[in-house]
Amino acid sequence: MGHDLTVRVTQLYAQIPGIGQPWKVTNVEQNGGGQEVVVHPEHGKPSRLRCPDCGAKGPGHDPRMRRWRHLDACQYQTILVAEAPRLQCTRHGVRQIKVPRAEERSRFTAQVEAFAIGWLKEPSSPGVADLLGLTWDQADGIVQRAVQRGLARRGDVLPEEISVDETSFQKRHEYVTVVTEHVEGKVLYVADGK
Numbered sequence: 798m799g800h801d802l803t804v805r806v807t808q809l810y811a812q813i814p815g816i817g818q819p820w821k822v823t824n825v826e827q828n829g830g831g832q833e834v835v836v837h838p839e840h841g842k843p844s845r846l847r848c849p850d851c852g853a854k855g856p857g858h859d860p861r862m863r864r865w866r867h868l869d870a871c872q873y874q875t876i877l878v879a880e881a882p883r884l885q886c887t888r889h890g891v892r893q894i895k896v897p898r899a900e901e902r903s904r905f906t907a908q909v910e911a912f913a914i915g916w917l918k919e920p921s922s923p924g925v926a927d928l929l930g931l932t933w934d935q936a937d938g939i940v941q942r943a944v945q946r947g948l949a950r951r952g953d954v955l956p957e958e959i960s961v962d963e964t965s966f967q968k969r970h971e972y973v974t975v976v977t978e979h980v981e982g983k984v985l986y987v988a989d990g991k
Contacts, residue, residue, distance in 0.1 A: 810836045814867045814898055814906060833874040840882050848886035849895045855884040858891050865899050867906045913939045
């Protein structure tokens with residue numbers, strides 16, 4: 798591959814997932830029998846990083862190699878592989894800095910999770926997981942993180958009236974109990990059993 802083409806491919810695969818400063822794409826390679834493109838972004842490695850919990854500056858610590866799946870591009874799975882910088886915070890100990898476009902403990906970029914959530918709103922989650930090439934556990938992890946984000950945005954709710962309902966599902970007398978805010982019908986809580 799010529800130098801100019803290599804630069805253009807690197808720039809393209811920096812734009813596709815939205816990689817920007819202080820990150821920079823240093824290499825793009827085809828892998829997995831030609832079925833995936835592996836993008837290697839690197840952090841600009843400032844001399845002092847910020848703690849994700851308190852924002853305090855701290856010295857760098859040993860980084861960890863991480864891998865995230867991004868939305869497919871040009872009919873190839875797009876995989877981001879990078880060292881995620883960690884720092885030594887005097888208050889919180891060793892912490893990984895927040896990486897752009899992905900949540901902590903997720904192996905998917907935010908765009909993949911948003912795309913999957915759109916499909917998982919469909920009636921058949923296993924069918925959507927199959928269409929996306931995800932396992933049931935991976936799809937469930939995306940749903941659980943979306944629920945946590947929604948709950949965090951919702952904040953505390955102090956309803957004046959609530960409704961409690963139990964309903965069966967799966968034709969085996971399995972029950973869930975649902976608590977809603979009565980006036981607007983917003984779901985406040987769901988629990989297994991009666």
